[in-house]
Amino acid sequence: MIIRARVVITMDGPPIENGAVAVSGDRIADVGKFPEISARHAGEEIVDLGEQTLLPGLINAHCHLDYTCLRGKIPRQKSFTDWIRAINAEKAKLSPGDYVRSINEGFAEAKRFGTTTIANLTAFPELIERIQPPIRTWWLAELIDVHDPGRANEIVDLAVEKLKVAKHWGLAPHAPFTASEKLYRRCEEAANEDFLRLATHLAESREEMSMFRDASGPLFQFMQEIARPMEDCGHETSLAHFTRHVDTEEPWLIAHLNELAESDFDLLLRAKPNFHIIHCPRSHEYFGHSSFQFEKLCQLGFNICLGTDSLASNDDLNLFAEMHAFRKEFPNISPEEVLNMVTVNSAHALRQEDALGKIRSDYFADLIAVPCTRQGESVQGRTRSTSVFDEIVSFDRGVSWSMIGGQVQNSA
Numbered sequence: 001m002i003i004r005a006r007v008v009i010t011m012d013g014p015p016i017e018n019g020a021v022a023v024s025g026d027r028i029a030d031v032g033k034f035p036e037i038s039a040r041h042a043g044e045e046i047v048d049l050g051e052q053t054l055l056p057g058l059i060n061a062h063c064h065l066d067y068t069c070l071r072g073k074i075p076r077q078k079s080f081t082d083w084i085r086a087i088n089a090e091k092a093k094l095s096p097g098d099y100v101r102s103i104n105e106g107f108a109e110a111k112r113f114g115t116t117t118i119a120n121l122t123a124f125p126e127l128i129e130r131i132q133p134p135i136r137t138w139w140l141a142e143l144i145d146v147h148d149p150g151r152a153n154e155i156v157d158l159a160v161e162k163l164k165v166a167k168h169w170g171l172a173p174h175a176p177f178t179a180s181e182k183l184y185r186r187c188e189e190a191a192n193e194d195f196l197r198l199a200t201h202l203a204e205s206r207e208e209m210s211m212f213r214d215a216s217g218p219l220f221q222f223m224q225e226i227a228r229p230m231e232d233c234g235h236e237t238s239l240a241h242f243t244r245h246v247d248t249e250e251p252w253l254i255a256h257l258n259e260l261a262e263s264d265f266d267l268l269l270r271a272k273p274n275f276h277i278i279h280c281p282r283s284h285e286y287f288g289h290s291s292f293q294f295e296k297l298c299q300l301g302f303n304i305c306l307g308t309d310s311l312a313s314n315d316d317l318n319l320f321a322e323m324h325a326f327r328k329e330f331p332n333i334s335p336e337e338v339l340n341m342v343t344v345n346s347a348h349a350l351r352q353e354d355a356l357g358k359i360r361s362d363y364f365a366d367l368i369a370v371p372c373t374r375q376g377e378s379v380q381g382r383t384r385s386t387s388v389f390d391e392i393v394s395f396d397r398g399v400s401w402s403m404i405g406g407q408v409q410n411s412a
Contacts, residue, residue: 002046003403004034005054006372007388010359011343015388021054023365026405031359047408049369049401053388055339056359057116057366057402058319059346062199062255062278062307064142065106065120066099067091071311080205080287081218087312100130106317110308111135111409113318114399116366117346117356119253119307121172121199125162135404136366138350139163140172140199140253143187146228149180156186160194168350170197172253176238177208177223181245188247197350199253203238205289209259212238239264248273253349255307256280257297258289265293268300276303276349279341281325283309294330305346306338323393335389369401 001023008019010031020037022030022044030037038046073090077083094102103122110118117136122128125141141159145152156171163169171187173179179200191198203209210217215234224230232241239260246252254275279292297304306322308314315321323338347357355364370392402409 001406002034002037002041002044003049003054003367004038004046005049005052005369007053008359009053009055009339009388009392011056011340012358012360019054021359021365021367023403023406026365026407028359028361028363028365030361051372052369052401053372053392054359054367054369055392056343056357057368057404058114058342059117059119059305059350059357060110060115060307060317060319060342061119061253061276061305061346061349062280062309063106063110063118063120063317064122064310064312065103065110065118066122066124067102067310067312068106068109068317069094069098069102069311071315074312076286076288079218080207081222083287083313084219084222090312096124096127099124100127103127103131106311107131107134107137110317111402112398113316113320114368114370114402115317115319116368116402116404117350117352119197119199119346119350125159128162129165134409136168136356136364137166138168138170138197139166140170140197142172142174143183144174144178145180145183146178146223146226149182149229152180152182153186155183156190160190168197170199172199175201175204175208176242176245177211177219177228181232184246188250191250197253198250199255200242201255202242202257203259203264204256205287206259208238209261212236212241213261237261237264240267243267243271243273248275250274251276251349251351253278255309256284256289258284258292260293265296265300268297268302272301276305276345278305278307278349279326280307280309280314281322281329282315283313285325286313292329294333303345303348304341305349306341318396320393320395320397324396327393335387335393338393339389365403365406367403368399370395370399 004020008016020034022041119138121142123142207219211220251274343357
């Protein structure tokens with residue numbers, strides 16, 4: 001099959017006007033100008049997408065599809081801890097069947113908005129066998145042992161058994177305030193045994209910083225109330241606590257990293273941890289976290305990706321909206337670099353840099369199309385052309401055409 005489009009964005013070179021992609025099985029066989037591709041692959045079926053831009057499918061590096069059903073259920077709270085109380089109250093109303101429906105609805109919505117790969121944290125790995133993901137999925141079991149740290153090994157081992165029904169999977173000890181040092185270490189041991197991905201939430205809120213550094217604040221008080229041992233609080237920042245208890249050479253997927261002290265940047269410079277950092281712009285804005293330190297983290301060489309987080313703190317599972325929100329927050333960052341954060345960078349975070357995130361020979365044929373309407377815009381009597389990358393980052397609807405593993409999902 002040959003797919004022709006007005007523009008092909010490969011994320012592996014400049015845009016290709018009147019471009020085409022040849023697909024064989026589940027892989028990309030060739031990419032280039034349409035006349036050249038059609039000549040090299042004569043006789044192949046041609047799908048002409050017309051005035052569309054063809055680009056790699058988007059990769060959501062951090063999501064919780066468990067909570068798709070909580071969209072609009074939790075208004076903004078006075079504190080992050082109040083939000084934890086609120087989501088716990090909502091979760092208490094849900095049955096396993098509710099979670100299965102929620103996850104399936106989340107998959108359908110993410111796919112509609114052009115996501116072809118997702119890293120999904122689930123608190124219920126036992127439900128995975130009941131779900132057939134319509135997109136490429138990394139299942140990451142979100143694990144908590146705050147109520148019984150003595151069961152850390154058992155919790156991890158049970159999760160691993162449930163996860164083995166999935167093609168791609170990993171472990172996600174929730175956060176330093178809910179997962180014990182023992183739980184983190186057992187997750188690392190299991191990851192080394194099976195080459196798993198590891199993820200966690202870290203330095204997400206001011207309250208997490210206050211808990212670990214100052215032994216004070218709403219989160220500290222809440223954790224005391226539920227009988228969490230608090231001897232590790234009052235000594236250092238959340239990041240310092242984390243790096244002291246885990247193997248920082250492991251390629252951790254770190255969600256958020258919002259609240260950092262100056263000493264944390266010194267620590268990051270010295271330790272050079274192997275972190276892939278996932279920023280969730282609209283969830284970040286919902287909580288009113290401190291400004292995300294994108295420039296400083298980039299200067300330190302970290303791979304930074306985008307995710308949607310859950311619908312308990314977001315409106316939808318639209319990565320185009322996340323790109324647009326990020327661009328508003330960081331207007332000096334080029335739209336091409338922003339697009340990297342949901343393609344190339346996220347593929348690297350999942351150890352799929354040789355298979356996903358680009359339109360390139362032998363990569364998976366995971367492709368999406370969005371309208372290409374560039375006609376130039378009038379600015380003070382002069383015409384200024386709009387970049388195709390600007391147009392992609394500004395796109396705000398569902399995609400009209402997509403392909404996953406060489407299979408067309410819907411028609412233009």
